[in-house]
Amino acid sequence: MADAALTEAQAPVATARVEESQKWLRWGSYALTALMVVIFLFPWLWVFSLGFKTRTQILSPNVVWIWKPTLVNFQRVLIEKGYWLLIVNSLIIAVATVVLCMLIGVPAAYAFSRFPIPGKESWFYMILTFRMAPAVVLALPLYIIFARLKLLGTYAAPILAHCTFTLPFVIWLMRSFFDDIPKEIDAAAMTDGYTRWGAFWHAVLPLVKSGVVAVALFSIIFSWNEFLYGLILTSDQTRPVASQIPSLIRPHGTLWGEVCALSTVASLPVALVIFALQRQLVRGLSFGAVKG
Amino acid sequence: MAKIMVQNLWKRYGELQALQDLSFKCAEGQFFCLLGPAGAGKTTTIKIIAGIEMPDRGEVFLGDQCVTDIPPWDRDVAVAFETYALYPQRTVRENLSFPLRAPKRKEKLSEEEIEKRVVEVANLLGIGELLDRLPRQLSGGQRQRVALGRALVRKPAAYLLDEPIAHLDAKLRHRMRGELKRIQRELGVTTIYTTPDQLEALSLADYMVVINGGKVEQAGPPGEIYERPVNVFVARFVGDPPMNILRATLDGEALLVQGILRLPLPSATQQALAQRVNGREVLFGIRPKDVRVVAPSGEEAQLEAVVDHIQVLGATSVLTVSNEQISLRVKTSTKGAPAHGESIGLAFDLASVHFFDAETEKRIALD
Amino acid sequence: MRSKRYITWWVLPAGLLFLLIILVPFITALTYSFRAFSFTDSTATGQFVGLDNYRKLVFDKDFYNSFKVTFLYMVPAIVLQGALGLIMALVMSSAVRRARILIPIMLLPTLLTPVVIGLVGVLVLNPDFGVLGIWLHRTGLIKEAVLGSSKWALPAVILVDTYQWTPFVAVILAAGLLGLPREPYEAAEVDGASPLQTFFRVTMPLLWPYFVVAMLIRIIDAFRIFDIIWVMTHGGPGTATEAVAVYAYRHTFRYWDFGYGSALIMVLFVFISIMVEYLYKVLQRWQRAGAV
Numbered sequence: 001m002a003d004a005a006l007t008e009a010q011a012p013v014a015t016a017r018v019e020e021s022q023k024w025l026r027w028g029s030y031a032l033t034a035l036m037v038v039i040f041l042f043p044w045l046w047v048f049s050l051g052f053k054t055r056t057q058i059l060s061p062n063v064v065w066i067w068k069p070t071l072v073n074f075q076r077v078l079i080e081k082g083y084w085l086l087i088v089n090s091l092i093i094a095v096a097t098v099v100l101c102m103l104i105g106v107p108a109a110y111a112f113s114r115f116p117i118p119g120k121e122s123w124f125y126m127i128l129t130f131r132m133a134p135a136v137v138l139a140l141p142l143y144i145i146f147a148r149l150k151l152l153g154t155y156a157a158p159i160l161a162h163c164t165f166t167l168p169f170v171i172w173l174m175r176s177f178f179d180d181i182p183k184e185i186d187a188a189a190m191t192d193g194y195t196r197w198g199a200f201w202h203a204v205l206p207l208v209k210s211g212v213v214a215v216a217l218f219s220i221i222f223s224w225n226e227f228l229y230g231l232i233l234t235s236d237q238t239r240p241v242a243s244q245i246p247s248l249i250r251p252h253g254t255l256w257g258e259v260c261a262l263s264t265v266a267s268l269p270v271a272l273v274i275f276a277l278q279r280q281l282v283r284g285l286s287f288g289a290v291k292g
Numbered sequence: 293m294a295k296i297m298v299q300n301l302w303k304r305y306g307e308l309q310a311l312q313d314l315s316f317k318c319a320e321g322q323f324f325c326l327l328g329p330a331g332a333g334k335t336t337t338i339k340i341i342a343g344i345e346m347p348d349r350g351e352v353f354l355g356d357q358c359v360t361d362i363p364p365w366d367r368d369v370a371v372a373f374e375t376y377a378l379y380p381q382r383t384v385r386e387n388l389s390f391p392l393r394a395p396k397r398k399e400k401l402s403e404e405e406i407e408k409r410v411v412e413v414a415n416l417l418g419i420g421e422l423l424d425r426l427p428r429q430l431s432g433g434q435r436q437r438v439a440l441g442r443a444l445v446r447k448p449a450a451y452l453l454d455e456p457i458a459h460l461d462a463k464l465r466h467r468m469r470g471e472l473k474r475i476q477r478e479l480g481v482t483t484i485y486t487t488p489d490q491l492e493a494l495s496l497a498d499y500m501v502v503i504n505g506g507k508v509e510q511a512g513p514p515g516e517i518y519e520r521p522v523n524v525f526v527a528r529f530v531g532d533p534p535m536n537i538l539r540a541t542l543d544g545e546a547l548l549v550q551g552i553l554r555l556p557l558p559s560a561t562q563q564a565l566a567q568r569v570n571g572r573e574v575l576f577g578i579r580p581k582d583v584r585v586v587a588p589s590g591e592e593a594q595l596e597a598v599v600d601h602i603q604v605l606g607a608t609s610v611l612t613v614s615n616e617q618i619s620l621r622v623k624t625s626t627k628g629a630p631a632h633g634e635s636i637g638l639a640f641d642l643a644s645v646h647f648f649d650a651e652t653e654k655r656i657a658l659d
Numbered sequence: 660m661r662s663k664r665y666i667t668w669w670v671l672p673a674g675l676l677f678l679l680i681i682l683v684p685f686i687t688a689l690t691y692s693f694r695a696f697s698f699t700d701s702t703a704t705g706q707f708v709g710l711d712n713y714r715k716l717v718f719d720k721d722f723y724n725s726f727k728v729t730f731l732y733m734v735p736a737i738v739l740q741g742a743l744g745l746i747m748a749l750v751m752s753s754a755v756r757r758a759r760i761l762i763p764i765m766l767l768p769t770l771l772t773p774v775v776i777g778l779v780g781v782l783v784l785n786p787d788f789g790v791l792g793i794w795l796h797r798t799g800l801i802k803e804a805v806l807g808s809s810k811w812a813l814p815a816v817i818l819v820d821t822y823q824w825t826p827f828v829a830v831i832l833a834a835g836l837l838g839l840p841r842e843p844y845e846a847a848e849v850d851g852a853s854p855l856q857t858f859f860r861v862t863m864p865l866l867w868p869y870f871v872v873a874m875l876i877r878i879i880d881a882f883r884i885f886d887i888i889w890v891m892t893h894g895g896p897g898t899a900t901e902a903v904a905v906y907a908y909r910h911t912f913r914y915w916d917f918g919y920g921s922a923l924i925m926v927l928f929v930f931i932s933i934m935v936e937y938l939y940k941v942l943q944r945w946q947r948a949g950a951v
Contacts, residue, residue: 026753032750033751033761036747036765037765040765040767040768040822041764041767043783043822044775044776046790047778047779047783050782059787100676103672104672104673105673107669107672108670108673110669111670112670115666115669117666125936125939128939129928129932129935129936130681132879132882132935134882134883134884134904134927136885136904136924137688137907137928137931138681138684138685138924139908139912140688140691140911140917140921140924141684141687141921143912145684145687161680163676164680182377184375184377185377185379187342187344187371187373187377188371188373188377188378190363190364191342191364191369191370192370192394192446193391194365195363195365196665198365198394202390207379207380207381221770225771225772225774227773227774227885227886227889228886232912242772242774242775243774245774245778245890246777246889246890249778256782259778260778263772263775267771267775271767271771274763275763278760278762
């Protein structure tokens with residue numbers, strides 16, 4: 001070998017050098033992380049801060065870093081203009097959609113996992129396709145149908161419309177969660193005297209509890225964030241907040257403070273949910289991704 | 293307590309024909325063993341009797357009732373799975389009491405009764421201290437005992453035990469065999485017990501069925517299976533070490549084995565054999581215990597061979613010996629056993645030998 | 660397992676809902692695509708016109724433009740998100756072990772309402788008071804309002820979309836990174852591989868399946884982009900940022916041309932289902948190859 005063995009004197013120096021380069025690497029990655037966090041946090045932190053500024057402060061060409069926060073925008077947009085109703089609408093629609101789709105979708109997912117169903121794979125292709133299609137594909141026919149059924153402007157219309165992407169999502173993910181539970185657990189429960197439903201409810205479902213939570217959370221978030229159906233299928237009374245915000249952005253004379261205030265309030269629930277339930281979210285995300 | 297009968301079961305999984313026209317009867321209160329190598333169809337049979345799988349063809353009877361179309365929760369059987377199938381989020385106590393809480397149960401038990409039974413079974417199986425642990429905190433052997441316990445807490449019409457002690461260490465298995473036999477006799481519950489271990493089956497069964505490749509090879513009490521194997525497969529499979537099976541022809545008054553070993557036969561045997569065999573080749577079976585080691589060039593030696601391999605099993609050893617034409621297994625006492633490579637003589641005790649048709653491998657009955 | 664009728668109970672509600680909200684609209688759109696419906700054309704009263712709508716579609720250059728725009732957006736966006744996501748994942752995977760809180764923070768852009776993210780884009784790029792806009796304007800890099808310029812509007816969309824989705828890609832890759840086995844790395848260390856070699860020869864191949872999954876999800880999602888574009892540019896200026904979904908919206912809900920819109924929807928749907936099927940198969944194959 002060309003390199004001679006390190007002498008006793010050289011060895012500690014060599015290891016020290018390695019450690020130093022490792023330290024550099026570590027600090028470097030911390031710095032990069034911090035930089036990335038700043039880059040990603042800053043834009044929307046700034047936007048949300050605009051909700052607390054006055055009109056002049058917002059429009060001034062010099063960015064105002066320190067100011068006295070004001071709640072004027074919030075008061076105007078939520079109370080005076082009554083947009084707090086939008087938040088309530090978003091909540092109603094999201095919760096109703098998810099509850100409906102979970103009640104219907106989870107047993108269906110279990111059936112797909114456990115029972116031989118003819119044409120299973122083609123059903124799944126169809127489900128996946130609809131999930132991947134842009135909302136506008138179904139928006140027009142849904143509009144026509146709901147118009148005929150006189151459901152436009154009610155809560156039923158956006159809720160049913162949201163089911164078009166929530167139900168496939170629930171069935172898709174829950175099925176893969178159920179697939180991870182060995183079928184013998186079902187068999188053991190059934191020979192123990194539980195019916196198929198009993199086995200599902202008492203033996204299998206408790207094992208996918210975290211999956212259920214993750215799916216429900218994501219579904220609520222997706223429904224809350226949805227824009228198009230909420231816009232065209234609702235009236236001013238039933239509109240969710242995400243669908244209203246773009247209409248407040250006009251070519252001229254937009255009240256940025258109020259728009260930002262409304263956006264902040266609209267984003268708070270999602271942010272809270274994310275922080276409160278981080279673990280489920282990450283697990284759900286990587287599961288959903290890897291399983292397709 | 294009920295008798296169990298399966299009739300003409302056929303089951304296929306894709307390319308694999310798991311069961312072919314399988315039929316047997318298990319009497320009430322009997323300890324019934326289903327013996328067969330891996331892949332023989334033991335687990336499939338258990339699943340079909342339990343109702344977890346439906347046969348392609350055939351019927352299952354519990355008692356006098358045909359239950360083939362009845363779902364598993366309405367059949368009064370308790371199953372211990374070879375793969376345990378424990379409920380992972382529940383403690384051992386909850387796993388054991390789970391069957392007793394099934395909503396469909398006819399007799400509702402009080403909490404104290406449930407607890408009592410659970411503790412009873414747990415202590416019986418030596419897992420009494422583990423009641424509050426979760427399955428993932430248990431060793432394989434402990435898990436298997438919980439799976440067994442889950443079946444034993446109930447008093448069903450029949451137990452279906454699928455290799456329930458396969459993963460325990462030898463000593464524990466030995467002890468459990470005794471316990472299971474004792475419990476079964478006390479309770480008198482019909483039990484179907486599957487195992488690939490012929491020794492286990494012989495020691496536990498009141499009645500047993502040997503299956504292979506989804507087919508029944510032989511059914512009968514253990515003694516009969518051992519003494520009168522109905523074909524070469526059963527002859528080799530039951531009995532350890534396996535029976536020696538050699539080609540032979542009738543040569544006048546004696547049996548000529550593989551061309552070099554002349555074994556004089558008792559005349560009755562010889563005559564009966566001559567009648568049935570008509571000059572064809574037969575398969576000759578003799579158990580290792582019926583072959584004795586003698587001095588190589590002495591009077592008694594009917595064959596000379598060299599010791600290839602010695603397997604010490606405690607007080608007895610199994611020798612694999614061979615010469616150019618024949619290879620045999622011989623059971624002998626370890627004390628004074630020959631050494632590896634040594635030349636020995638063999639004497640054959642013809643009191644219990646077996647003959648099989650060379651083509652069909654079926655037993656040639658001589659009486 | 661028992662009877663087919665029993666299985667039906669499990670899937671029936673889901674099947675019914677699916678029928679109602681997906682199949683019925685789909686068929687409605689199909690029938691409408693063969694009829695003439697327009698609120699602007701008084702002769703169009705719903706009569707059957709055969710393939711007229713489809714013929715119009717084939718000759719509409721804006722239709723092809725929308726696909727061009729979508730691809731022009733998709734390719735840079737995917738490349739950026741993949742590269743940045745990878746860097747983010749690499750840097751973060753060590754930091755995340757210490758600071759779990761990073762995950763929800765980084766995920767916020769992905770999970771917030773796309774409408775709000777679009778709002779962030781609009782504000783940040785505002786030439787008068789937006790943090791980025793002011794700087795661009797002053798330094799003369801981009802003299803016009805970014806969102807009003809046909810040259811820069813699409814890059815702006817790409818930028819905002821990257822801002823939203825890079826964390827998503829990063830989380831998937833980070834989850835993959837954290838789950839990688841140690842042995843190959845130990846072997847590489849023993850073999851004396853440099854960090855760069857280790858990265859390219861060990862990390863990348865192992866990470867490949869996750870990469871493929873993330874990229875495929877983003878590719879399919881790219882066709883759905885609507886909310887961000889709508890908030891930022893409404894598809895303009897002209898048709899510079901009119902991606903497929905935005906184009907569809909224009910013809911269905913701006914012009915109220917139900918017939919043409921339905922034909923458009925049908926074509927889109929067919930396109931997407933072919934794409935989904937193809938990409939799904941590729942996904943399976945590449946995942947298997949990467950896993951080996």
